[in-house]
Amino acid sequence: MNIDELLNRYFEGETSSEEERELRAFFTSGNVPDRLAVYTPMFAYLEEEGRKERQPDEALIPIDEDILSMLDAEKVEEKKAFTLRSVLYLVSGIAASFLLLLGLNHLLNPVDPCFCSDNYVVINGRCYTDIHKVRSMALEALQEVATPADEYVDDLRSLFDDNE
Structure with a gap:
C-alpha cells in the first residue's frame, strides 16, 4: 500500500494497529521524503510514547521497610482528611439546597395571601x-x-x- 494512502487512512481513523506501527517505523527511519517531513515529529513522538509504555520503570530504587510504612501512614492520614473534607462539602451542599428550597417555597406560597396583591x-x-x-x-x-x-x-x- 502506498504511504500517501496509508496516511490518508490514518487521519480518517481507518488504520489498524499494525498499519500504525508501519507508519511510525517509516517516519522514524530517517528515509522520509521532503514532502512528508512535516509528519516526522508527530510520529517520532508517538513512537517514543509507545516505547515508554512498553518498557517497565528501570529507575526504581529499593526502599527501606520503615520508609515504606511511613509513606503508607501518610497516605492513610491524607485519605482520612480527604474523606472528612468530602463529608463536610456534602453536608454543606445539602444544607444550602435545603435553605434554597425553603426560600423558594416561601416565595411561591407566601403565608399572607395578600402578599402578592396591591388591592385587597x-x-x-x-x-x-x-x-x-x-x-x-x-x-x-x-x-x-x-x-x-x-x-x-x-x-x-x-x-x-x-x-x-
Whole structure:
C-alpha cells in the first residue's frame, strides 16, 4: 500500500494497529521524503510514547521497610482528611439546597395571601382579592343591616301622624 494512502487512512481513523506501527517505523527511519517531513515529529513522538509504555520503570530504587510504612501512614492520614473534607462539602451542599428550597417555597406560597396583591380587603380577619367576592359579601352585609322598606315607611307615617 502506498504511504500517501496509508496516511490518508490514518487521519480518517481507518488504520489498524499494525498499519500504525508501519507508519511510525517509516517516519522514524530517517528515509522520509521532503514532502512528508512535516509528519516526522508527530510520529517520532508517538513512537517514543509507545516505547515508554512498553518498557517497565528501570529507575526504581529499593526502599527501606520503615520508609515504606511511613509513606503508607501518610497516605492513610491524607485519605482520612480527604474523606472528612468530602463529608463536610456534602453536608454543606445539602444544607444550602435545603435553605434554597425553603426560600423558594416561601416565595411561591407566601403565608399572607395578600402578599402578592396591591388591592385587597380584609373581612373578618380573612384577606380577599377577588372583586366579585368582595361585592357579594358587601351586599350581604348591607342587606343584614338594612331596614325593610315597609318598616321604614311605617316609621315615617307615625312621625307625620304625631306632627299633625
